[in-house]
Amino acid sequence: xxxxxxxxxxxxxxxxxxxxxxxxxxxxxxxxxxxxxxxxxxxxxxxxxxxxxxxxxxxxxxxxxxxxxxxxxxxxxxxxxxxxxxxxxxxxxxxxxxxxxxxxxxxxxxxxxxxxx
Amino acid sequence: xxxxxxxxxxxxxxxxxxxxxxxxxxxxxxxxxxxxxxxxxxxxxxxxxxxxxxxxxxxxxxxxxxxxxxxxxxxxxxxxxxxxxxxxxxxxxxxxxxxxxxxxxxxxxxxxxxx
Numbered sequence: 001x002x003x004x005x006x007x008x009x010x011x012x013x014x015x016x017x018x019x020x021x022x023x024x025x026x027x028x029x030x031x032x033x034x035x036x037x038x039x040x041x042x043x044x045x046x047x048x049x050x051x052x053x054x055x056x057x058x059x060x061x062x063x064x065x066x067x068x069x070x071x072x073x074x075x076x077x078x079x080x081x082x083x084x085x086x087x088x089x090x091x092x093x094x095x096x097x098x099x100x101x102x103x104x105x106x107x108x109x110x111x112x113x114x115x116x117x
Numbered sequence: 118x119x120x121x122x123x124x125x126x127x128x129x130x131x132x133x134x135x136x137x138x139x140x141x142x143x144x145x146x147x148x149x150x151x152x153x154x155x156x157x158x159x160x161x162x163x164x165x166x167x168x169x170x171x172x173x174x175x176x177x178x179x180x181x182x183x184x185x186x187x188x189x190x191x192x193x194x195x196x197x198x199x200x201x202x203x204x205x206x207x208x209x210x211x212x213x214x215x216x217x218x219x220x221x222x223x224x225x226x227x228x229x230x231x232x
Binding site for chain 1: 121147148150152157158159160161162165167205207209217218219220221222223224225
């Protein structure tokens with residue numbers, strides 16, 4: 001099993017450009033998450049999904065859109081990148097429903113380092 | 118908003134010593150989890166402790182939870198150079214067990230083990 005994979009690993013954008021980050025998991029997890037991590041900070045939740053075709057806003061959703069067309073994939077889009085979106089982006093997945101009712105381990109991808117000039 | 122606050126922000130000890138990191142949080146929780154992040158890598162889950170548990174062990178790791186004080190501690194015994202990493206606590210602030218688990222992470226403790 002590959003676990004959680006993210007592409008690309010690195011990207012440099014100019015202000016106003018758009019891009020899509022791809023997250024894929026092969027563990028048949030129901031829930032998927034996108035976080036951002038800024039220097040010296042913990043992770044902040046951008047958007048999450050509880051299943052195919054569903055998405056919801058997290059703590060810092062502005063400037064981002066997401067889609068979950070397939071259970072194994074969760075896409076994060078930046079329509080018009082801004083320097084404030086320079087960060088490291090992490091995707092995570094976990095079981096949902098009754099398996100997560102008492103708490104569940106989140107499995108993280110290796111991250112995408114994004115720089116917006 | 119940062120639910121969990123780790124203390125200290127940085128810790129440097131000699132190999133073989135024990136390392137203790139603390140986490141405080143603000144609201145009631147369903148569970149609290151500890152994660153490790155090596156430099157330039159993703160987070161790796163270490164331990165999950167539920168709100169009705171007081172202590173859990175996993176190898177050289179010991180986690181305690183005091184819900185009355187809204188605090189947790191992570192103890193790493195007999196530290197090794199490979200334990201050098203950042204450690205994050207994450208809380209699941211669901212009061213009622215429903216909906217998606219949305220963890221709230223603290224800012225982390227940077228642990229350095231000196232050989």
